[in-house]
Amino acid sequence: MxxxxxxxxxxxxxxxxxxxxKFAAFIAKINQSKKIYFTNVIRNLSIPKDILTEFPNLVNNMIEERANQMKEVVSRNFDPELKVSSSFIVKEGQLSKKILKLANEKSADLILVGRKINLPGSGVVSQRLARRASCSLLIVPEKSLPNIKKLLVPSDFSDYSKDALEEAIEIAEKNEGKSEIFCQNVYSVPSGYHFTxxxxxxxxxxxxxxxxxxxxxxxxxxxxxxxxxKTLYTKDEDDDPVEDxxxxxxxxxxxMIIIGAKGRTAATALFIGSLAERLIQMNDKVPLLVTRPKGKNAGIIEYILEI
Structure with missing residues (x-):
């Protein structure tokens, strides 16, 4: 990987x-990452022209204020001893579009986004990013603590399950063997079993x-x-493997749960798989890493759908 x-x-x-x-610092330390782009996206501003004429520095001041606020949060929670170059980027527009564009421009390897439970917000952005990002996506529930001692990899023995397990092995190796990997297969009994x-x-x-x-x-x-x-076999009793x-x-x-995105080519990248979709929707307790081989994004399909 x-x-x-x-x-x-x-x-x-x-x-x-x-x-x-804190998660960004943890990941950067393990992977010896070189660059982190701390990003904030301001929703589309509808400021009348006459207001902008009267206050020409209004937007620039807002952007500068956002950047300074990010720097303050990072200074409190990021290990200063880590030799990682950081940039603070403020964009205006739709969050998912701006993040996807930035990921492509910077050739990012990972997008880190929050999963809110009690805080205001929704999971819509995570779904869009998982479908269309050109790299892997880590979704972190609020108040999660960065750790990789136990990694759960759901598997149906497909190629994208292989991607996920290889990523887990890579993580465990970088953690000097201190991580445990659990590979879970959820199987079910077909409804027509009695005919046999x-x-x-x-x-x-x-x-x-x-x-x-x-x-x-x-x-x-x-x-x-x-x-x-360690292999784990779970019998699905209610036709809902995500709950299992x-x-x-x-x-x-x-x-952490690690799952592979189903789409591996430009033609299929929008379809990350129903299992991944529902895990993103339902899981609000454990950090979820959706792996995708770098560059395997929706390509031209993404742009057609955005027109």
Whole structure:
């Protein structure tokens, strides 16, 4: 997997900013990142021309004030000993569009955004960024603490699950083997099992054995770099694997869930997968890393949809 050298951190002048800055410092330290872009986006300003004529420095003063506020938050929460170059960028416009454009311009490796629970805000931006970003996205719930001791990787043994597990292995290796990786497969018993003459319990065992064999084939394709990976098999009883993933993450006290974006080409990048979509919507307890190979964004489709 690629190195996380350039990080975009989306700040919004709320209490969430302190959490995001601490996470940015933590990630930068582990990855020896080179550049962090602390970014704030002001919603489209509709200031009458006569007001701007009378107060020509109004917008520039607002931008300068936002930048200074970001610098203050960073100075309080970022380790000054880290040798990371920082920039403070204030943009005007729609948040997702500006962040996506900035990520492309700066060739960012990771976008860091907050997931609010009690604070004002919504998860719409996270959904848009996950679909269209040209890099990975880390969604951090408010008041989360930066840690990577336990990593949960949901897997259906697909190529994008492979991306996620390789990212987890990379993280564990950089953490000098101090991280535990749990690879979770959620399996279910098909509704037509009774036509086979098998009982529910018997067919459940068949599905579990099939998942076990599939994992063995899957893991052979991956360089685990001697990192230990614990497999977890969860039977989905209510046709909702996302709840099973979130429940397991809380049960093992995971510090991060890592999932691969389904879209790997320009034609499919808008479709990150229903599992990732629902995890972004429902998970508000555990930091969620949505991995995407750098550059695999929506390309021209993104621009067509934005017209």
């Amino acid at each position: 690629y190195q996380i050298k350039k990080i975009i951190v989306c700040l919004d002048q709320s209490e969430m900013d302190e959490t995001l800055v 003459g098998k009982s529910y319990e018997e067919f459940s065992q068949i599905m579990l054995e099939n998942a076990t064999i599939s994992f063995k084939k899957f893991i052979r394709k991956i360089d685990t770099k001697s990192v230990k990976i 993933i979130i429940k397991k993450a809380q049960e093992i006290k995971a510090d």
